[in-house]
Amino acid sequence: MARVTVEDCVERVPNRFELVVLAAQRARDISAGGELQVDRDRDKNPVVALREIADAKLDGEELFESVVRGRQKVAPIEELDELDEAMLADADGDEADDELDLAALARDAAEQGAPEPVNRDRLAEAYDAGEATEI
Numbered sequence: 428m429a430r431v432t433v434e435d436c437v438e439r440v441p442n443r444f445e446l447v448v449l450a451a452q453r454a455r456d457i458s459a460g461g462e463l464q465v466d467r468d469r470d471k472n473p474v475v476a477l478r479e480i481a482d483a484k485l486d487g488e489e490l491f492e493s494v495v496r497g498r499q500k501v502a503p504i505e506e507l508d509e510l511d512e513a514m515l516a517d518a519d520g521d522e523a524d525d526e527l528d529l530a531a532l533a534r535d536a537a538e539q540g541a542p543e544p545v546n547r548d549r550l551a552e553a554y555d556a557g558e559a560t561e562i
């Protein structure tokens with residue numbers, strides 16, 4: 428088959444950046460086992476992808492959705508599990524339950540042997556008064 432050129436592909440996808448992104452995604456799909464729409468003719472996956480785009484063998488919307496799915500960092504939520512449903516049922520909007528009791532957390536940490544947190548204001552005052560040698 429004749430060599431595929433960028434001009435052949437730009438007729439189908441006018442933006443060259445978008446063309447590169449779509450062709451790269453299609454090449455990844457082919458590598459993952461996607462069905463070929465044109466004969467391979469000993470060409471590598473990127474060339475096959477460009478030939479498919481030039482021959483208008485691909486659905487542009489479907490390929491674009493494949494690009495979006497490939498770039499998503501968070502998988503879409505399919506269903507809520509029982510724990511999520513229980514948490515949603517317990518959430519009645521009471522803000523008092525949502526606040527942390529920092530004093531209780533500090534007492535618990537001290538009981539477990541954790542060092543006392545550094546109070547930068549007290550440390551700075553001690554340094555200014557000459558009581559502390561290092562900050």
